[in-house]
Amino acid sequence: MRTVVIYEGPEIDPVDTGEVRIIASPHDLLVQRAIEEYAGGADRIELCGAVGPLPQAAILDAIPTAAVGAVLYGFESLDNIAAYKTAYAAGEKLQDAFLYLDRDAPATGRRQARGDTTFVAVPDSAAAGQVAEELAAGGVTLFELYAGLGPHDAAAVWRGAARVRSDVAVGLATYPSPLA
Template structure:
């Protein structure tokens, strides 16, 4: 597990210098930051790397082009991961994108695996002005991620899973939501 990781997503009007959520314990620190627009992300990544973070993960909304930009901004000094969706989620994530672009009020959850996290205490819910919400929740392991995802799935249109080593950890989450919600998983690149 990373000792100092930052997860970045986009939210209108966000301040990139403010932590949305911090999980810090003997296993390390995970912070979540939001940027108001994608162009702010590269500058934020450059600053975070200079500050000493050892891993960055990006929301799936940035896409591959911004992922490549973040890798360049990191100077190759830290792994930069981004959320990608498996074949089982392509139809539903395309529907989410179309509904989002049409201005529909949608709710999503960012589930962060961080050893020792408490899903009750390490949780922030941001209600959006136009309806819907973004829930950021820390969980201690993949089993807890699946449990949280299963309980929340009925109220969500999207789940992104951070802090995992790959598809083995995502599988229980995907099975827990039974294809009712698209689940994105972090892929890494240096």
């Protein structure tokens, strides 16, 4: 299954592992990029938390047969995601991490950096929690989970990061209900 993660930002070199492709897109091109990636063979499209459900709905309108998820945050993260958003809007330098599932990744994770974002392939929940603890100790406060990582992985990331700091936010790619 090929998952394409799209986050809002200036276009830079994508992270591409074959099964997972992570790209940046300017806001005004989000729908177009999603259409292109779907036409290019993406099975799932996942949108970062800064993109949200409004563009998600526009993408679903443009390609109704696509599986399009968006990162949402739980109640335990709301204060911290609000603080992150305020700091981001004020121009503060922030660090974040996108974690995604790759069963072949080492337990320490396979990392690639693009600007202030670290993209990390993890093989399982235990590794996700360990990587989150290490990244949080290094200053990462925002974690987003993609490409097959689920609620148990998000809980592991939350617990790992919270061992070293209290200002973390953890978001998880979620999909519309098939009953909708």
